[in-house]
Amino acid sequence: MVDNLIKNNNHESEDFDMTKIRDYNMNGTIILGVDAGYGNYKTARCCFPTSVSRSDQPPIFTRNFLEYDGGYYTIGEGYKDFVAEKSMDDDNYILTLAAIAKELKARELSTAKIHLAVGLPLKWVQAQRDSFREYMLQNRQVDYKYAGKHYAVDIVDCTVMPKCYAAIAENLPDFKGMHMIADIGNGTMNVMILNNGKASESKSWTVKLGANECFMAIRNLILDRKAEEVPAEIIENYLRYGDTKVGEEYQQLMEEAAKPYVDKIFAELKAHGYNPNLMKLYVMGGGCSVGEADC
Template identity: 50%
Template structure:
């Protein structure tokens, strides 16, 4: 969280798998209840409803403003970030993003969605919050994660932002993003998760819990039997090979450019990929994009004022 003239600038990375702020990560699952849930923990009370946040992940949707879930998740994300500073009431400027090639088309609709209520009162984890939204800056996903380190970018560089639902690809030449050479592929980590789940079911007739599969994808191993681990590992290696195959379709050449990987998919590349570590940089900070949103929004607000 950054601050300018008593306004809190809060970056929110609205992923399909996790919603991130500069300092928090929460799975995007949202379950609504008309009465107070039996068990406590990550409960948001808003508009006469109770919402449990963080169980499971939200399914891929091309338009994040289609339902109320991402608005509820935004309130939760703001509350978690403010709570770290012991703040319950604030004026907030949101900083968020959309997939590279969608941001021009969806920017204004998503901004209106996030700012649908100028003033909001809600309760999260037993604490009351009073928020006044005073603005919203929107950026293309991926790029903000490396914006603060553009000084390191010499010559031709390729950025791959591999999230749960999409992969954003962007060329950066001599520290400048090349808008005409940017693409969004529906090729996120969730596809690897689905493929691994189906492979286990086909091979062993067992439906494995997603949490165990996610453990393997994130860390390269898990406390499961070797045949199951080998099955998931095989799927993950094919998925990572497909990532590099997709990048080559967009003229990726490791001898001529450096590759920067951000997003949750970076751990799969690290654990299961074959690549030249001297030519590929994996940014392992899953909150890097949210931090980048804040950095860019803060700079934009300062320039205006």
């Protein structure tokens, strides 16, 4: 997917193999990474939409709910609105508990001591780090149920890391020369330039140019041209896979709306110093799959 995005804009890319899952423990404490994205929550072993719906009774049609503090929270059906200050949104805590449960289930655990490692947009970390860390540590001992299974978790500490940089931190020795890294999420795009593996604050940016902008462009174009509201799942499948098995006219409209978004991405990268003759470009994150649109 990354190759398509770069190739279709006459640029070059280079891939690292980051598919191997490694578990980290320190003195009996699991170091557990949770990417609290605006579109999806991710751990090493799971990915699910950022959505929470609370009720006073358990849902009827799904077991994919979290029972906590007297409420029942259905997880991952739909998406949330963009909220820049994550610690001001109680849903992020519920989503983090769900992510912990999913990760522990994959490890066949129901109790654990956990050191959370969470991320914030690259340039927002400095302003939001302390409040987000306190938010994540609001309850050091948490008992809850997820998908019918009980979990007892001790959250002993939390480290807040900058997105984009955290994704390539272990590979920094491999970045010889000049490189630009672009992490395209649902709400933001984080960009940084590395010089021989070294980053600097003056060469890092967070731009509100996430894949949700492309989603809305597709939705609005079809609404304008066809006077129809396309189901969100169809647009999401197009952004993920490039082909949703819909009629040709709708496929063409989605491509028409997606192309300007990819052009805008590269215009933004060039505005921040990208020159394909001077540096290599690495694109990561869910938004990079927009390249499947043959832009």
